[in-house]
Amino acid sequence: MSDFFVRVEGLTYRYTNEEVLKNISFSVEKGKVLSILGPNGSGKSTLLKIIVGILRDYSGSVKILDKEVKEYSIKHLAMIASYIPQEFSPVFDLKNFTIVSFGRNPHLSLFRGLNKRDYEIIEASMKSTEVYEFRERRCSTLSGGEKQRVIIAKSLAQEGQLLLLDEFTTHLDPGHSQKLLDLTLNLIKTNNLTAIMVAHDVNQAIKVSSEIMFLKDGKIISKGHPEEVITEELLEKVYGVKSKIIKNPINGKPLVIFH
Numbered sequence: 001m002s003d004f005f006v007r008v009e010g011l012t013y014r015y016t017n018e019e020v021l022k023n024i025s026f027s028v029e030k031g032k033v034l035s036i037l038g039p040n041g042s043g044k045s046t047l048l049k050i051i052v053g054i055l056r057d058y059s060g061s062v063k064i065l066d067k068e069v070k071e072y073s074i075k076h077l078a079m080i081a082s083y084i085p086q087e088f089s090p091v092f093d094l095k096n097f098t099i100v101s102f103g104r105n106p107h108l109s110l111f112r113g114l115n116k117r118d119y120e121i122i123e124a125s126m127k128s129t130e131v132y133e134f135r136e137r138r139c140s141t142l143s144g145g146e147k148q149r150v151i152i153a154k155s156l157a158q159e160g161q162l163l164l165l166d167e168f169t170t171h172l173d174p175g176h177s178q179k180l181l182d183l184t185l186n187l188i189k190t191n192n193l194t195a196i197m198v199a200h201d202v203n204q205a206i207k208v209s210s211e212i213m214f215l216k217d218g219k220i221i222s223k224g225h226p227e228e229v230i231t232e233e234l235l236e237k238v239y240g241v242k243s244k245i246i247k248n249p250i251n252g253k254p255l256v257i258f259h
């Protein structure tokens with residue numbers, strides 16, 4: 001078995017006639033955090049949806065743990081990968097405990113409902129994301145940031161080893177965004193998870209990522225360690241705007257200031 005958790009080779013995807021992803025190849029090692037950046041419409045969310053098995057009519061190869069995504073059952077894939085969307089709005093206004101308990105569904109069967117261990121996992125997930133106090137409340141009564149923490153608790157209860165995060169802090173204020181990001185990174189480290197994050201905040205991506213990958217018009221423009229790939233030329237090529245890169249006085253990493 002290879003050291004790669006996710007391996008994409010020659011991936012092409014089209015919703016209609018036009019190709020949204022054009023023959024892209026990359027891989028993510030176990031325990032690493034890859035951030036995917038790029039302009040609106042460059043194919044970032046589409047890529048995540050393919051990796052998590054929502055879009056299966058792709059051509060090329062997308063493997064998780066050396067097995068083609070298309071060949072996994074939805075249930076088996078859900079045991080491995082947790083998808084956290086930009087915004088979480090459940091169809092029914094359920095209690096938060098119930099929502100988090102759905103994370104255990106891939107592990108249940110017709111003959112096995114929630115057992116003591118499942119309840120322990122749900123409780124621990126809610127405690128580590130600091131939403132246990134909201135367990136009896138309905139989801140609609142929570143703030144945006146609290147809701148996102150509930151969906152992360154559900155993902156943790158799922159016990160997947162791969163987190164796929166789609167701009168999951170976009171709607172949060174800087175305080176909540178920072179706190180949720182720190183919490184998620186801590187969980188990734190503690191549980192040795194692998195993560196792929198779609199992001200727009202370049203500086204946040206520099207701070208949290210093992211690697212950054214830039215997509216534009218469905219193609220990979222650059223991929224590598226943040227310090228290596230982030231240049232003023234590259235940012236202008238990707239986003240069409242000028243920037244200045246200075247040294248971040250807090251962590252010594254590159255800090256991008258857009259003109």
Ligand SMILES: Nc1ncnc2c1ncn2[C@@H]1O[C@H](COP(=O)(O)OP(=O)(O)OP(=O)(O)O)[C@@H](O)[C@H]1O
Pocket residue numbers: 015016020038039040041042043044045046047
């Ligand atoms: N269901 C769909 N049917 C047809 N076209 C779609 C569909 N979903 C996305 N697209 C198109 O595919 C392209 C890539 O969309 P995608 O959502 O992957 O981009 P993105 O990089 O995540 O964008 P953003 O930064 O705006 O979230 C866009 O041109 C979009 O209009």
